[in-house]
Amino acid sequence: MEFKANWIRPAKDLGDVCPVFKKEWKIKKPLKKVELYLTALGVYEAEVNGKRVSGYVLAPGWTAYEMRLQVQRYDVTELVREENILTVIVGRGWMRSPMPGFVEAEYKKKRMEQPCGLWGELHLTYADGSKEVLASDETWEYGESAVRFSEIYDGEHYDATFDTTLWSHALRLDWQTDILMMQEGEEIREIERIGAKSVFETPAGERIVDFGQEITGYVEFCVDAKAGERIRILHGEVLDKNGNFYRDNYRDAKAEIQYICKEGGQTYHPKLTFFGFRYLKLEEFPKKARPEQFKAVVVCSNIKKTGHLSCSDPDVNQLFSNIFWGQKGNFLDIPTDCPQRDERLGWTGDAQVFVKTATYNYDVEKFFTKWLHDMAAHQRKDGGIGQVIPDLLDAGNPSAAWGDAAVICPWQIYQTYGKKQILEDQFDCMKKWVDYITGATTVPYLWAGGEHFGDWLGLDAPSGSYKGSSREEFIATAFYAYSTQLLVKAAKVLGKDAGEYEQLYQNIVETFRKTYPEYLTQTEHILAVHFRLAKDLQKTADDLAEMIKRDGSQIKTGFVGTPYILHVLSEYGHSDLAYTLFLRKEYPSWLFSVKQGATTIWEHWDGIMENGDFWSADMNSFNHYAYGSVADWVYEKAAGIRPLEEYPGFERVLIKPMADKRLNWLEASIDTRNGKIASKWICTPDGIRYEIETAVPAEVEIGDMKMEVAPGTYTFWG
Template identity: 70%
Template sequence: MEFQAKWIRTSEETGGVCPVFRKGWKTEKKVERATLYLTALGVYEAHLNGKRVGKYVLAPGWTAYDKRLQYQEYDITDLLREENELTVTLGKGWFRSPMPGWQDTPDKLQRIGRPGGILGGVHIVYMDGSEEVIVTDQSWIWGESRIRFSEIYDGEFCDDTFVTKEWNTVKEFAWSKEILIPQEGEEIREQEVVAAKSVFRTPAGEMVVDFGQEITGYVEFTVDAHAGDRIHILHGEVLDAEGNFYNANYRSAKAEITYICSEGTQTWHPALTFFGFRYLLLDEFPGEATPEQFRGIAVYSDIRKTGEIQTSDPALNQLISNIFWGQRDNFLDVPTDCPQRDERLGWTGDAQVFTKTASYNFDVERFFTKWLHDLAADQMENGAVGHVVPDYLVGGNASAAWADAATICPWQIYQTYGNPQILKDQFTSMKKWVDYVTNHTTTPCLWTGGEHFGDWLGLDAPQGSYKGSSREDFIASAFYAHSTELVVKAGHVIGEDVTAYEALHENIVETFRNTYPDYRTQTEHILAVQFGLAEDCQKTADALAQMIRDDGCQMRTGFVGTPYILHVLSNYGHTDLAYTLLCRKEYPSWLYAVGKGATTIWEHWDGIMENGEFWSTDMNSFNHYAYGSVADWIYEQAAGIRVVEEHPGFEKAWIQPKPGDQLEWLGASIETRHGKISSRWTHTDDAIRYEIVTPVPAQIVIGEKEYAVEPGKYIFWE
């Protein structure tokens, strides 16, 4: 910030009540320009002269707060009057949230107990050239707001009859200003508005609102009520087998809103929290509710849609919709695992498996740049990377395939967008991660002796295990090789000496091949091929295909194997089997959930089992984007649009569509930094028609023929 403001807070504890800070002043000269600079320890909403300042929801966002805190700049010139009043309402947000909900740690208890506050000021430039600065200091006052409670997990309570009558002098307090950074990530914004689809009574007699689509955000309702009427609403993702409201899978998160009405017609939505939901239980609501009274407002980072996939199969199109919605719903400033239960954390494993799909679906360069800066900030001195970023699970062991987000994510963002700055920013972090493994393994040139999540939720897991049956040391060593290779590639791009890492990678591959001559699970076969570790990749891919067929054309993979399974099959001549898996409707499959009415991607293939019962209440999210990573196979293999590694950012393209007999047609496009690349194939009576548009030079492969083309539109027949 450009001036010396003071951190200010309330002069006494307010419990769950959100305080509102207030400052008034006069502007007697003509204003040329006025700018508000503002940040908070918590989340804030600012109003100037009764008008909302900016469109940022849940500002200042979520960063590694101890080291990085964003501040925002707002042009408030048009909001100024002669008599001015600026108010800032402060909620706990992520800064003081009891995250994670399922455990108490010293870090969590410290976080809950630390003070909230705001810092900022107004910089006014007058027409006569003079300037005025109004900063946060002891001249401000505070009072209780009408928001009587707000918290990330539990929701919000607003009393619209409450009037702030008692104002108190604020208290200045010491907090670092060295951690302040200008807004770096995309702003969180209100996005799509989803109209309520229906209001109905369940068999249990509950009044429920259905939006027909699971979203992250909040409901806005309009009601004609008397002062003091009470509204109480619970949020849920699914109905149970009998058609009744269900949200036991939210675990300890109350996910509720309470609103005390004022007199007359009024419209309200929460301001300082968010929910993941499709259904609302109207526990208390005045009058007979109608769909027209409710609007679901989707809230997520302001990422621009860049990808599109369409096919001849309605079920597959619904899956694609689910993948896009799962990304929207979980890209709320941080790539979270889920938006609803007492978690909502930036799990690194989920992020790394989905980064490629994410970067094709939406423009996420700025989004991931900010998040990766937080990853580096939270990375331990010894190089270990936490399970979540920002790291609210302090003290856990670094896990393979999760902590490897430190290398996989920056490399993919570079490949998709072509800007080497992300590699320059993250290179030290990338090396530190590989060095951590090198220094903590019990077997040189492998990673053994660690504690990992394995092939999380693998379908081949033994009874009672979440980790799948693939050997943990095998997975860890495979990712050790992959991350080391990415350090080498990144170093070559930005001109760093990576000779030692080149030698290390060669030794890892040799040691891996000597140690693991056999592959026991689908995932072990997949990783050996995907990371170039198998002595004979074709033979290993063929063995994988046979194993899948022997398993009844079913995947047996989890979080680690699933993102790569179709790629390995297609790259080694088994595209027919890849389509069989993609289009399979029975459990386990991507389309199984679609058949059960899913509108986002599930955490478990059978979150709702075939008999209609739930997999569990313990860990059963119906909005978990990770398995949506299958979309990158559709872009890259089915539609055939791939970046050329030596020409990142789609400066040149490789386009090799691979049609499948299960579909009549398929088309996809990606809006790149150089324009939109699109590819579509259609089965006709006696041939396959290809329509390809490329704004960049490209190698187009149709069947056995390869064409070097300049930018343009091309039609091929096979």
């Protein structure tokens, strides 16, 4: 589509105040349709004649703005009258906020100083077939809005007594239009509202609102107040061990709402920002606050739930809930690490370790397609992939297991949804990443040199380190091999010549085996087996099992080893030990945080320690989805729903459940592109009953029984 609009901006700097742009027009003859095309440098909220044009919030979302900026199309025909006013408030959003909060650099300062900009067109189609376009230009006006301040980290200030009465003509803004593209990702939506569970006073005398669930979004409150009365609200994830409000882990993010009341009853929620929180601290609030005055509005990308997990253990069910909530809370237009502190970035390592679970829990094909296109756009000239996408850390060195998201994520999207297009789109990016490693290493066929995150947050880390004790170059070379192997597979799917990379893969494996004849940590054993690099896979898995038992039957792994540890144990005859780790309730374990009251997945196994103290204040998120990757083991091994690589999109599956009598029953299902696959096992006095539902042909393995079944519902005993 050919557009005519110009970028426009306020004629003067409004400081912290968010501008509101206005276009007035009259309808000259009978209308058939009115469409609004809109985007902004920042985030916006648009109304026609006082009514929202869409439920899309935080539009236009977050992309690699320098190269890709989404345009939204809205059908506003039903909102149009004879005389009309379009208004658009524009906030800083991701583009012009001080992101990331922990970096001070010239490129960050430059982003923050970018001007506010709006681009839009109204397309009027008349009943007689004629058309008219009202494109943004100097005839559009702007003024100060009631949003007196808004940005991603620090929150929003709103003055309900303010009316925009002074309007001036906008100026043209010299900004690119060749970067504009129609909406590609999922829209960000308000998907749920949760009422407050309680309002109470802490031992320190603080007024606290508790929603009983950590969410990403914002609070909506109603109040009866006098004009000029002020409301001030702070957000927090947890209480401290004394039951007082805690927010040190937000670091420099103020995460604050300030609201100046108008006279009488009123309802408000922030328009142009979001928060991660469970608790609110009411610093200022008129009269006595009651639970019914507050609702937590859950905001995330409009992804459809496709997975279901449930079992007989309430603690494990809470873990499942935490995993789903962690994904919702961090899938807000990009896969973020956390939604609350002065970060909220698209960390590539977090995304790749969780991508399989993500695709089973929700339909994220569209979501990841857009993010991976941003990754390709931000790929560096030498083929390196930034630590975060969009790449706001452009001075950061590419790291193994983080940059490998360039290969792992598109391959998984292809495997789950069965469409080659994602591999077509990303193949050059995948190839350039492998070539980057080949060019960056100081030793051929290893990934030597460079800077890496290692087994991030591994519990075997030496004192003072976050990186675990696994050798960084071991991890880097293992992922070098894995990404090369996946690149070869992708090339074959696309009918491309993979000979050069097949040879490269063989050379990496041979060199790896010579260089690393022994494995020193749990994670080193895990990677050697899972990536099929060890000469003797069974022995290495057995050695891993013995090491875990010597370690007290507990995990020592971090971000790199944790996603695969239970898979390796289950695949090589140690499913009982896998269940021991999975069902463990003492620290360290998945269920330790559950016993501590978690409602989402934590960044650290002991974010809140056994004595009630916090792990730290500087890096301690209580909504960090990466360790929720254990869910793909529950789907694939515990419940036994195993997609077959040669049949992408679940065209055919292997169903091979692994029951454990420490649970009375367990069930899982995935709504795939080819229909629902479900598996349940129940421990009874007569044995274990297996109930299977499959919409596709399936290979079933239960104990020594192996058979092929057509689509249908089946019951087996084992």
